[in-house]
Amino acid sequence: MSALLPAFAGVLLLAVLLSSLANRTILSTAALFLVAGFLLGDGVLGVMPIAPDDEIVGTLAELALFAVLFTDGMRVGWAELREAWKLPGRALGWGLPLTLLVTAVGAHYLVGLGWIESLLIGAILSPTDPVFAAALVGNEKVPPRLRRLLNVESGVNDGLALPFVMVFLAVAAGSDNLHLGELGLELGVGVLIGVAVPWLAIRLERTRWFSASTAYEPLNALAIGLLVLALGKATHGNLFLAAFCAGITVATFGERQRESFEHFGELIAELFKLAALLVFGALISPALLGSVGWAGWVFAILALIVARPVAIWVSFLGSRLGVREQAAAAWFGPKGFASVVYGLIVLASGIAAAQQVFQLVAVTIVASILLHSSTDILVARWFDDEREVPAWYGRLRGRVRGRDDGEKPT
Structure with missing residues (x-):
């Protein structure tokens, strides 16, 4: 260590x-x-x-996911959700559960896992990560509605997938360990802390007795996040749901706090994410990659090229999203950091199928990182109509346009 x-x-x-x-x-x-x-x-x-049971693994995963969900929530305040709910709403309302179900079917019939474990894998692999689609989201040549769709979807689906992961994990742990009342209380306390703490902190700063200086203003949201984390630990509320709700609350009621913390917060979250990816990579060995067998690798590939595309295609039936935009949205469903941490949580849970679930999640994430992070630039260029083209193509396009305008071709 x-x-x-x-x-x-x-x-x-x-x-x-x-x-x-x-x-x-x-x-x-x-x-x-x-x-x-x-x-x-x-x-x-x-x-x-x-080793999977090392304390650093669980602690780092917990802190990293808390930081990521907190900053993710800040990207999608209620104002943003109201302005851009239609396309992201389809992706989240239909695409997320459909991806979960199609992935679960693959895990059950290809690998032979039980339905609960298969649904657990589906929940773990259903969130997407905006990091691997950064070239697409940040390219102004890409249609704004597609960029908004991917950005809002990837910012929200980590938090939406979390309750499914927790419920399926509790069921997989066995009926003796399943207490839905306690689980519901844990989630409810998390939501309460995540909404109440930042709302009270922001209201307090707006009183005549308090005002944050310019130098300390970026620390305001950090202090809110740390307080939410501490109270969540003390009350046994769900930390991750608390983090996500806290981020949304800050974005909704504290625009100034959100703007001052944005860059600083993203750097903190990025450091935790990269550290967790390093640890995750260390837990993946050649023996693990080989132990999943051909069925495991087939499942991993199909989870990337079938589950998400099918879900997106069904979700956007009847929408006005173009073919190229639908294809880009279908492909950029990378399995990223949230899936990494959910996989680590399952590995440390002690359920009977923990090792097998982690192996399948691991190979799927490895394949996703390698495939999606190496194709985001290429797909972004697909939308760049101003990129350099061969001279012969330019002359041919000019002639076609000339005919369309009624001009005599040269």
Whole structure:
């Protein structure tokens, strides 16, 4: 464990030095940390030996997911959801549960898992990650409604998938351990803390007795997040639902706090995400990748190229979304950080199928990171009508336009 900090610092420095190149090419920072963890872990070099039951695994996963859900919630305040609910609403209301079900069917019939474990895998793999579609979301040549769709969907579906993960995990743990009343109370307390704490903090700052200075203003939302985390721990409320609700509440009632914290918060969340990806990579060994067998790899590929595309196609039937936009939305359903942490939570849960579930989730995420992070630039260029084209294509297009305008072709 002593090697974790220097390993993270070294890979982080390398990622910073390569970040400009990564923004222009298929190189992915997330893939860099995943591969680095794989190489440094027990299965290859053994420099960074990490076991699933190590305390750092659960602690880092918990903090990372809390930070990510908190910042995700800030991207999608109620105002944004009201303005752009139609297309994201289809993706979340139909696409998310359909992706869950199609993935579960694949896990049940291809791998032979029980239905509860299959539904658990479906819930873990249903959220999407905006990081791997960054080139698409940030490209102004991409239609705004597609960028808004992917951004809102990926910001919300982590939190929406969470209750499904918790319920299916509780059921998989056995009837003796299943207490739906306690689970409901845990989720309810999480929502209450996530809404009440930031609302009270923002209202307090607006009174005549208090005012945050410019230098300390970015720390306001950080303090709110830490207080939500502490109260969630003390009351046993669901931390992740509390984080997501807190982010939405800050975005809704504290626009100034949201803007001042945005860049700072994203950096904090990014550090936790990259550290968790490094640890996740270290838990993946050549033996694990080989142990899933051909059926596991077929499931992983089908989860990427069938489950999400089918769900998106059904979700957008009758919509005005163009074919290219639907194709891009269908492909960019990358399995990212939330799925990583949900997989780690299941691994540490002790359920009978924990190892098998984690293996299937792991190979699917590995395939997704490698495929999606290396194709976002290519798909973004698909929408770039101003990109350079061969001279012969330009002349041909000019002649076609000339005919359309009634001109005599040259």
